[in-house]
Amino acid sequence: MDFQLTIHAALDRLRDGSLSSRQLTESLLQRIADTDDTIKAYLRVDGEGALRSAEEADRRRSQGEKAPLLGIPLALKDVICTKGIETTCASRFLQGFTPPYDATVVARLKESGAVILGKTNTDEFAMGSSTENSSYFTTHNPWDVTRVPGGSSGGSAAAVAADECLGALGTDTGGSIRQPAAFCGVAGLKPTYGRVSRYGLVAFASSLDQAGPLGKDVTDCALLLQTMAGYDPCDSTSVDLPVPDYYGALQPRLDGVRIGVPREYFGNGMQPEVEAAVRDALQVCRELGAELVDLSMPYTEYALPAYYIISSAEASANLARFDGVRYGARYDDAMREAADIIETTSKTRQQGFGDEVKRRIMLGTYTLSAGYYDAYYLKAQQVRTLIKRDFDQAFSRCDALIVPTTPTTAFRIGERVHDMLQMYLGDIFTLGLNLAGTCGISILCGFADGLPIGMQVLGGAFEEATILNVAYAYEQATAWHLQTPEL
Amino acid sequence: MPLSHDQVLHIAELARLTISEEETARFAEQLSDILDYMDKLKSVDTTDVAPTAHPLARQNVTREDKVRPSLSRDEALANAPQQQDGFFQVRRILE
Numbered sequence: 001m002d003f004q005l006t007i008h009a010a011l012d013r014l015r016d017g018s019l020s021s022r023q024l025t026e027s028l029l030q031r032i033a034d035t036d037d038t039i040k041a042y043l044r045v046d047g048e049g050a051l052r053s054a055e056e057a058d059r060r061r062s063q064g065e066k067a068p069l070l071g072i073p074l075a076l077k078d079v080i081c082t083k084g085i086e087t088t089c090a091s092r093f094l095q096g097f098t099p100p101y102d103a104t105v106v107a108r109l110k111e112s113g114a115v116i117l118g119k120t121n122t123d124e125f126a127m128g129s130s131t132e133n134s135s136y137f138t139t140h141n142p143w144d145v146t147r148v149p150g151g152s153s154g155g156s157a158a159a160v161a162a163d164e165c166l167g168a169l170g171t172d173t174g175g176s177i178r179q180p181a182a183f184c185g186v187a188g189l190k191p192t193y194g195r196v197s198r199y200g201l202v203a204f205a206s207s208l209d210q211a212g213p214l215g216k217d218v219t220d221c222a223l224l225l226q227t228m229a230g231y232d233p234c235d236s237t238s239v240d241l242p243v244p245d246y247y248g249a250l251q252p253r254l255d256g257v258r259i260g261v262p263r264e265y266f267g268n269g270m271q272p273e274v275e276a277a278v279r280d281a282l283q284v285c286r287e288l289g290a291e292l293v294d295l296s297m298p299y300t301e302y303a304l305p306a307y308y309i310i311s312s313a314e315a316s317a318n319l320a321r322f323d324g325v326r327y328g329a330r331y332d333d334a335m336r337e338a339a340d341i342i343e344t345t346s347k348t349r350q351q352g353f354g355d356e357v358k359r360r361i362m363l364g365t366y367t368l369s370a371g372y373y374d375a376y377y378l379k380a381q382q383v384r385t386l387i388k389r390d391f392d393q394a395f396s397r398c399d400a401l402i403v404p405t406t407p408t409t410a411f412r413i414g415e416r417v418h419d420m421l422q423m424y425l426g427d428i429f430t431l432g433l434n435l436a437g438t439c440g441i442s443i444l445c446g447f448a449d450g451l452p453i454g455m456q457v458l459g460g461a462f463e464e465a466t467i468l469n470v471a472y473a474y475e476q477a478t479a480w481h482l483q484t485p486e487l
Numbered sequence: 488m489p490l491s492h493d494q495v496l497h498i499a500e501l502a503r504l505t506i507s508e509e510e511t512a513r514f515a516e517q518l519s520d521i522l523d524y525m526d527k528l529k530s531v532d533t534t535d536v537a538p539t540a541h542p543l544a545r546q547n548v549t550r551e552d553k554v555r556p557s558l559s560r561d562e563a564l565a566n567a568p569q570q571q572d573g574f575f576q577v578r579r580i581l582e
Contacts, residue, residue: 096566097566098565098566100558100562100563100565100566101558193542193543194542194543207540207541207542233550236545236548237541237543237545237548239543299531301527302527302528302531304524305524305525305526305527305528306528308521308525309525309528316502320503323503324568325567325568325575325577326563326566326567326575327566327567327568328566328568329568330568330569332568339578340578340580341577341578341579341580342503343505344577344578345503346500346503346504346505347505349502349503349504349505350504350505350506353504358504358506358510358514359514359517359518359521361502361504362495362498362499362502362504362514362518363518363521363522365498365501365502366490366498366518366522367525369498369501375529376525376528378538379528379529379531379533380528381538381539381540382531382533382536382537382538382539383528383531383533384538384539385536385537385538385539386531386533386536388539388542420517420520420521421520421521421524435539436542437542437543438542461542
């Protein structure tokens with residue numbers, strides 16, 4: 001079945017002429033039609049546009065063009081602006097919003113010849129860990145449809161796992177690519193802050209957000225990152241450093257690679273099968289030639305409170321732009337009756353935002369308000385320095401770290417919706433990396449009761465090639481990534 | 488320290504969010520729980536630790552002040568809930 005191909009396998013077949021992008025795209029659209037009523041990964045599918053791009057890709061290939069992703073059908077998380085395709089961030093506020101421009105990552109994918117299948121579900125404005133905060137519906141985990149796919153890039157992860165696209169883009173503010181990748185048994189990479197342009201991503205927390213790829217294996221993540229990465233004059237926080245050849249650097253041995261194992265990421269009530277699977281993976285890496293280094297990152301437990309203060313503060317500022325003037329649904333009645341602009345704005349925001357978004361705006365507003373700034377926001381920024389120092393010290397001794405992605409496998413839909421802290425605690429192993437601003441990839445490393453277990457390979461700033469290589473060597477030595485859910 | 492009803496209303500006003508009575512009570516309880524957890528940070532000694540606002544230590548990224556292509560007026564207005572004569576339409580803010 002063509003829809004089951006990886007990106008690199010599909011490229012081989014497109015190049016040797018045994019498959020056209022039109023055939024591949026039709027196969028995926030049929031797969032989506034057959035399975036997405038159950039999985040609900042997509043908020044909207046652009047079948048017509050996808051077929052048009054596929055035909056264009058076939059035409060370009062027949063004329064001898066060799067763009068790196070020519071004819072490859074991909075899905076995009078719905079916080080990424082797409083010219084002419086509605087972009088809602090899974091919020092009622094942006095229902096009907098059609099961006100007049102493409103995000104830089106989308107423009108780069110299109111230049112590389114990618115075919116855009118549609119937009120995937122997410123927690124509203126990327127705030128959540130399960131897609132249950134989507135204003136439209138919850139996505140289901142392809143390995144067990146009674147469970148969440150993780151979040152916030154849950155639609156992208158589920159679409160990859162269910163073979164409803166060859167690869168997808170997500171965004172990661174506190175683990176939103178890596179955690180759903182772990183829950184859905186796919187690979188997902190969060191690049192170093194500044195590696196990939198944020199221009200055209202709807203901002204959640206500007207000092208933490210990064211877009212990154214989700215794929216069926218590590219090679220596909222390397223191929224997608226290759227196209228996404230690089231300096232963009234439209235994002236002054238993107239960094240003007242050369243982009244290495246990620247794909248070309250992949251090799252199957254880990255001789256001389258030092259892998260750190262921070263003790264704070266193990267034990268402490270985590271699901272025993274998760275710890276066992278990651279410990280087994282460490283042994284595989286040792287057999288491939290890596291040296292394991294025990295170390296301590298003492299500020300790990302403070303990442304969660306520091307992250308929620310900082311991300312909510314930044315969110316409260318970023319989401320101030322949603323005032324119902326330039327875009328978005330405005331509270332109409334207030335417009336007609338004798339309301340002032342503050343009432344119109346406040347009612348527009350009441351109507352447009354869901355519960356979790358309101359909670360985070362309020363939390364952020366509080367921690368930035370007079371009298372509380374020093375106690376919360378400044379304190380969290382100081383703790384961020386200490387957490388960053390933990391990572392700097394670890395990477396001065398090691399090339400990469402290997403840790404679990406999540407303390408448990410995917411939880412049941414509804415299980416944590418009324419217990420915010422329980423939901424937040426599920427992200428303790430991913431948040432620290434965003435505060436430090438470096439890179440990490442989550443890959444499949446086993447199963448517990450039929451549910452995927454994810455492990456992360458974390459690296460220093462702009463060390464994407466290193467973490468891709470560690471993940472690739474492990475993946476080549478094992479066969480977990482070849483398993484697929486029955487649908 | 489639990490947030491009071493009035494504090495929650497004050498925060499909502501600062502955030503330009505109208506909230507119902509039911510939401511006020513619920514947010515007071517939920518935000519108090521979350522803030523209790525955040526108090527964990529108080530136990531960290533941060534004496535002489537500089538704050539980190541951003542992973543990249545950059546300042547003042549500038550560019551040449553040159554005219555570049557941008558959205559047309561029609562494109563910029565296309566998503567506005569209300570527009571008139573080529574402008575975004577809002578409620579009167581000056582008497």
